[in-house]
Amino acid sequence: MVIAMDKNLRIVCIEDDDILRMGYESILSGVENFIFVNAYASYDLAKKFLEIDNPDVILLDIQMPGTSGLQALPHIKKALPNTSVIILTVFDSSELVFEALTVGASGYLTKDSSSSKIIDAIKEVNSGGGAMSTNVARIVMHSFQKNLNSPLTKRETEILDRIANGQTKPQIANELFIDQETVRSHVKNIYTKLNVNSKYEAIKRAKERRFI
Incomplete structure (x- = not known):
């Protein structure tokens, strides 16, 4: 989906991997209407500058030295309530996805996302939408299909x-x-609640009852 833009988007990246950080800057700096304002190796390094940077969108890693991305999210949203935050991480567990969305993330992408996916995601969240990798969207959809009466x-x-x-x-x-x-x-x-004695029995019973 092509989203028309009527202003330049200010973008900040918080990512501890030097190569990835430089890669994102290289990719996004060449996009029309994108202004790559700054990149930081951790939230602890970024926090004193974020209000000055005044980003429209922040790309935020989860696992970083010091304050994690999930710990940083509420502080970012409090300081910059109009800034959209996209989690960009290698972790795609359902618990991390829902925690991130609960504390203010506008999008959740895994780091194997293509350059075009990241660019589209930035435009999407800036226009008020949500952006997720295919596997993350599958996790969210699957959660709604689970049996809500699960004992787990x-x-x-x-x-x-x-x-x-x-x-x-x-x-x-x-x-x-x-x-x-x-x-x-x-x-x-899990074994006690499902009344089973092995992982194979647990998986079988949980799938039959839509607990997973």
């Missing part, structure tokens, strides 16, 4: 969903920023 908590559902997709406990712990013992504790609770 959001975290248990997230973990079982990841197990069903072939992830190991160490992988789950790493991506959800929790330790492996916590994952094991959640799995034990």
